[in-house]
Amino acid sequence: MSVINAPYEITDVVHHPSRRRSPIAAQIGDRLVRVMLFLSASLSIAITFAIIFVLFRETFRFFGMDGVSVGKFLGSAKWSPLFSGEIGIWPLVAGTMLVTTVAMVVALPLGLVTAIYLSEYAPRKLRAVLKPTLEILAGIPTVVYGYFALTVITPGLKFLHEGFNVFNAFSAGLAVGILCLPTVCSLSEDALHAVPRSLRDGAYGLGGTRFDVATKVVVPAALSGLVSAFLLAIARAIGETMIVALAAGATAQMTADPRNEIQTMTGWMVQMALGDASHEGMEYYSMYAVAAVLFVITFSLTVLGNVVRKRFREAYE
C-alpha cells in the first residue's frame, strides 16, 4: 500500500463508497437488489423444472407412439430403433455399466491411494508436482481423452492381445477412468483433510505406524466423504459422452466382455444427433426417453451422495 504523503490523499486508501444517498434510498435499493438476487437464484430451480418438464413431456410423447410401450422399453433386451424398431433399453444400460465398471476399477483405487498419499505423506516437492498435474488432467477436454483412447489405448491393447475390437468398451473405460481420477482424488483428499489432527495424533501416540493411522483411523473417519466422492465419480462416468462416442463404438449389445464393441446411453444420443434420422420419428424421440433414464440414474446417485454425506458423517467438533 502506498505511503500517504499529504492529508488530502487519504481518499486513496479509504474505500470509495459507491454513492452518498439518503438512508431511505439505500433501504429501497437494498430491497430492489434482494429481489434481483432472489430471481437469479430462483433460476436454478427453474432450470431443474425445465429439465424435468422437457424430459418427461417428450418421453410421454415417445411412449404414446405406435409400437412403443413401457413394457417393451423395460422388458425387452434388444435395442435397434433404426432398423427393427426394437426398443429394449437394457443393452444401452449394460454398455454404460460395462464402461463405468472398467472406469471405476481404474479411478477409485488410484484416486483413493493418490489422495491418501497427498494428504498423509507427500513431501512438499512431490505435492508441488502432483497437484498441478491433477489440475491439468481435470482441465483437459473430454474429446481429447476420446482421441487418446482411439489412437493410443486401443492400438496398445490390440498389440497386447488380438481379441480387442477396433471399438471396445475397455479402452473407453480406461480413458473414462483417467478422466475421473482427478475428481476422485481431489474430493477424497478434501474428505481426508477434514479429519481432525487430534485423531491422527492420538493414533500415533498409541504407537501406530503411518500405515495404521491412514488405513485404520483416517480412512474410516472420512468414509462418508469418500463414499459420496465415489458416487459423484460414478455419476460422472455414466454421463460421459465424447469418449464413448469416439472409442466404444455404436453396436448396442448385451455383453460382459469389455473387448467387444458396445453402445452406451450417451452414445445413442450422440448417434441420434449426428445421424439423419427424421426429427419426427420414434427413433428421434427415443433420445429423450434415454436421456430421461440417464437423468434419473445420475440424479439419484447425486442425491444418494448428499444423503450419505449428511446422514453418515462422523462429526468432529
Add this chain to the structure above:
Amino acid sequence: MSQNSEVTNAKSPHRSLHGRHRLDRWFVRFCQATAMVSVIMLAIMLTAVFYQGLPGFSWRFVSSAPSATPSEAGIRPALFGSMWVCGVCALFALPIGVSTAIFLEEFKPRRRVMRWFHSFIQLNISNLAGVPSVVYGIIGLTAFAGMFGIMGQTNEAAFEVGATYFDQFVSEGDRILLVPADAAGAPEPILKSGLVALTSSGESVQVNVIGAKSRLPKQADVRAVTLREDAEAGRISKKTWYYFRLPLGRGVLTGGLTLMLVVLPIVIIASQESLRAVPNSLREGSLGMGATQWQTVQNVTLPSAIPGIMTGAILAMSRAIGEAAPVLIICGIVYIGSNPSNLMDDFSVMPLQIFNWAARPQAEFHSVAAQGIIVLLSLLLSFNAVAVLIRNRTQKTLS
C-alpha cells in the same frame, strides 16, 4: 530386540513391530508409485498428441477453414465459433452465477420459510452440477433452439429482425438481379416488365422481361436488366449483425445459453467459496457503520472476493470451451467455412471439429485432430495460467 523374539512374536495375533514398519515402508512405496501414475498418464497423453500433431502444424492450420483434404484443413471457423459461444456463455453465466452466490452467502434469511428455500436452492445447485452435459444439450435443443415448440418450428422463424430476403435471378452471362421478397416463405414474384430489382452492385433498376424463346436485346444496358420469363430464382437472405429470431434456432446464442446451463453450477459454487473466505469481521464492521446489507456486499465483501470469483470464472469458461457434448446435440456435425457474423449464425466449436476429425477412419485426419488438440490445449493452458496468476497475485489474508 533380538531376532529370535521377533519370530515368536510373529505367531501371536498381533503383527510384530518390525513387520508393521515393513508394511508401512511398502505402503509408502506403493503410494508413491500409484501417485505417479497420473503424472505418467499426462505425459503419455501430451506426448502422443504432440507426436502426431506437431510435424504438420503450421500457422496456416489456425487461419484456414476445414476442408475435405487433410493437408488443407484448418480450424479458424471453429476457433471463432468457440470464442463467440464462450462470450455469450460468460455474458449470461457470470452475472447470474455471482448474484446467486451472493444471495446464498450474504443474504441468509431468518424466517423459517426462506431458510428452507435457501437450503433447497443449495441442494438443487449441487444436484445440477451432477447432471450430465448431454442432458443439458437436449434441454438447450428443446428450450432454446425450439422454444418448447410454442413459437413454431426450430428451422422456421416465427419472428425475426434484421434480415432481408431476395430472390436471386441468374440469367445468361453473369448478370445477377435481386428481387426483394417480403419474408423467407413468401411466394416467388410474377415476372413482368417494370419490376424493381437490385443489381449485384446495389443499384436499383427496372427489370425488362422477355419471352422464354425471344432473343436478347442488342443494347448492353437493356440487356443487363433483362430476364426471361421462365427464369428460376433462388431465395437468399442478407443478415445484419443484429439479426435476431425466435425461436432461437441452432445458432450461436443457443449454444452459448446451453453452455451457460452447464457451467452455471460451477460458477455459483466457486463464487460461494470465494465469498465464504471473506472474514466475517469485515462484514460486521461495515454493518456496524450503518451500511445496509447490499452496501456491505457492494463495498466490502464483493471487492475482496473478486479475485477468487475471477479465478473460478476463468476455470468455468475453460470448461465451457472444452465442452463438446451439448454443442454436438444442438448443432450436430455441420460444415462451416466462415466465422459466425451474428448471434443466430450456424457455428462449430473446436472440440466438435476435433471430434469430427478424430471420428473419421482415415489416419491423416487423426494428425489433423491432433493439431486441433494442440490449439485447444494451448488456449486452455493459457486460461489456466491466467487463473493461477490471479490466484497467486491476490493471495493475502484479510483477517
